[in-house]
Amino acid sequence: MAEEARHTVLVADDEDEIREVLRLYLQNAGYHVVEAADGGEALRQLREGPIDICLLDIMMPEADGYEVLRRLRAERPTPVVLISAKGQDAEKVLGLDLGADDYLVKPFNPLEAVARVNSLMRRVYNMDARPLPSSGGMVGAATPLPVSPRLVVRDLELDVDACRLTRAGKAVELTPVEYRIMELMMSHPGRVFTKQQIYEAGWEESYLAADNNVMVCISKLRGKLSDDPGAYISTVRGLGYRLEG
Structure with missing residues (x-):
């Protein structure tokens, strides 16, 4: 029997320990994980794809998370969770204004990160029925249509x-x-x-x-x-x- 296709998460963070922990927890939740230690590698992973969702650290060498997000949003609406050690409202507003879907403040519980990824996967792909690159099918087709279009x-x-x-x-x-x-x-x-x-x-x-x-x-x-x-x-x-x- 062929192995069931798994959705792919890009984890981009310059801290090895954070990438390793997120990789372990996300893999345990059934995701395929690709990693990037800097913004340049994150952009390369996104180009090579397919990537279903991104976890982007803001403070990365070569290109920070904001720059990666800007370039990504110029091409496609892949869901993004920004990760930062800064929890000020101004940082969150900037990230959300650039098109991020969610924001995690370090230190965070990796279980919370997985829960946020799960939630984004459910609501984003069920909402607009876009085909997931790794599945080749329409997600959310069984969702009832609204009364008024x-x-x-x-x-x-x-x-x-x-x-x-x-x-x-x-x-x-x-x-x-x-x-x-x-x-x-x-x-x-x-x-x-x-x-x-x-x-x-x-x-x-x-x-x-x-x-x-x-x-x-x-x-x-x-x-x-x-x-x-x-x-x-x-x-x-x-x-x-x-x-x-």
């Missing part, structure tokens, strides 16, 4: 089938997390959603503790939608956020 709120239009958002006819580039949040809010314009509801819809994980992920993501969405932060998504103090309908 298009959601329209003011001059925003979300094509659910194509996972595409436009504002006044112009495309708005979204990460998978941002897409799910916009789908949630545009399905219920004017409704107030708590941080927990937004987190669980966007990240498809249980909201276990308060953090800044939702705030950072909403801030990014506001910037993508308008120069006026409150033009589309408003803050309801003490409750959450709503899309003005």
Whole structure:
């Protein structure tokens, strides 16, 4: 019997111990792992592919994680988790603005890293039914189709089938997390959603503790939608956020 195809994870970090630990845990979870000790090698691995998901350390020689992410996003939407010893909001915002899907702060539990990879694999590839390079088939084909293929709120239009958002006819580039949040809010314009509801819809994980992920993501969405932060998504103090309908 032929061996079942496994999804490939690129682990790019200049610390040998971190790469080794992540490799062991990811392999134990059933993934095929390729490694890179610097940004140049990470870019070579991505070119040679196929890579289903990337774990990129920010501080790497030759080309840092931000540069690798920029070049990757210019070509394709491969899911990316940035890894950094810096946990400041500014670092997270920069990484997410460049197109990262998630952010891990060192030191981290390798089990958490695997859980985040699992979550990204489920939600990204199930969401838009892109063919995985290693599988050759369509993933998520059995996912029920939304009731309405298009959601329209003011001059925003979300094509659910194509996972595409436009504002006044112009495309708005979204990460998978941002897409799910916009789908949630545009399905219920004017409704107030708590941080927990937004987190669980966007990240498809249980909201276990308060953090800044939702705030950072909403801030990014506001910037993508308008120069006026409150033009589309408003803050309801003490409750959450709503899309003005």
